[in-house]
Amino acid sequence: MRARRRAMLRxxxxxxxxxxxxxxxxxxxxxxxxxxFCREEYGIREISPDSLLRYGLALLVIAGADGEVAxxxxxxLLDHQRKVGAPPEILAExxxxxxxxxxxxxxxxxVRVDSTSWQGARxxxxxxxxxxxxxxxxxxxxxxxxxxxARWLDxxxxxxxxxxxxxxxxxxxxxxxxxxxGLPRATASR
Numbered sequence: 001m002r003a004r005r006r007a008m009l010r011x012x013x014x015x016x017x018x019x020x021x022x023x024x025x026x027x028x029x030x031x032x033x034x035x036x037f038c039r040e041e042y043g044i045r046e047i048s049p050d051s052l053l054r055y056g057l058a059l060l061v062i063a064g065a066d067g068e069v070a071x072x073x074x075x076x077l078l079d080h081q082r083k084v085g086a087p088p089e090i091l092a093e094x095x096x097x098x099x100x101x102x103x104x105x106x107x108x109x110x111v112r113v114d115s116t117s118w119q120g121a122r123x124x125x126x127x128x129x130x131x132x133x134x135x136x137x138x139x140x141x142x143x144x145x146x147x148x149x150a151r152w153l154d155x156x157x158x159x160x161x162x163x164x165x166x167x168x169x170x171x172x173x174x175x176x177x178x179x180x181x182g183l184p185r186a187t188a189s190r
Contacts, residue, residue, distance in 0.1 A: 042118055048112065051112050062132075073132065076134035078095070104149065108153075
C-alpha cells in the first residue's frame with residue numbers, strides 16, 4: 001500500500017518514472033538561525049540547511065503533482081521561506097528544482113528540526129494548502145493533491161480536512177481584516 005501511495009505522489013507519467021535525485025546534502029551542516037517568525041509560529045530555533053531545503057522541495061513536489069508549479073505557488077514558497085530565514089542559495093535551489101519525477105518520500109524523510117513539538121507532516125500539509133491557495137482559492141485538484149499527500153504521510157483525512165479548513169478560515173479572516181481597515185486586498189496568504 002505504501003508503494004502505491006508513493007507512486008501517486010511521484011510526479012510524471014503515471015508515476016512510473018524512477019525518482020529524481022534531489023541532490024546531495026548541502027555543503028554546510030551549520031544550523032541556520034531562524035527568524036522570530038519561525039520561532040513564534042513553529043517553535044523552531046534552528047534548522048539545518050539540508051532540512052530547510054528539503055522541506056521546501058517537499059512543498060514543491062506536492063504543488064507540482066501535475067508536473068508544474070504555478071508562479072503564484074513558487075512566489076508563496078519563496079516569500080514564506082524568506083520569512084523563516086532561508087539564505088539566497090536555498091531560494092535559488094527552489095527556483096531551479098524540476099518537480100517532474102521527484103518523490104515526496106525521498107525528499108521529506110530527511111527533514112529534521114530541533115523542536116520536539118513540531119509536527120512535520122501536519123505542518124507540511126498546512127503549508128501545502130496555503131501554497132496551493134496562493135491565488136486566492138484552493139481548487140478541487142489542489143485540495144485532492146493535499147489529501148493524497150496526507151494519505152502518504154499517514155495523516156488521517158479528518159486532520160487533513162481540518163488543516164485545509166484552517167487555511168480557508170485564515171484567508172477569510174485576513175480578507176475581513178483588510179476590508180474593515182480599508183486595506184488593499186492581498187491574494188496570497190502568509
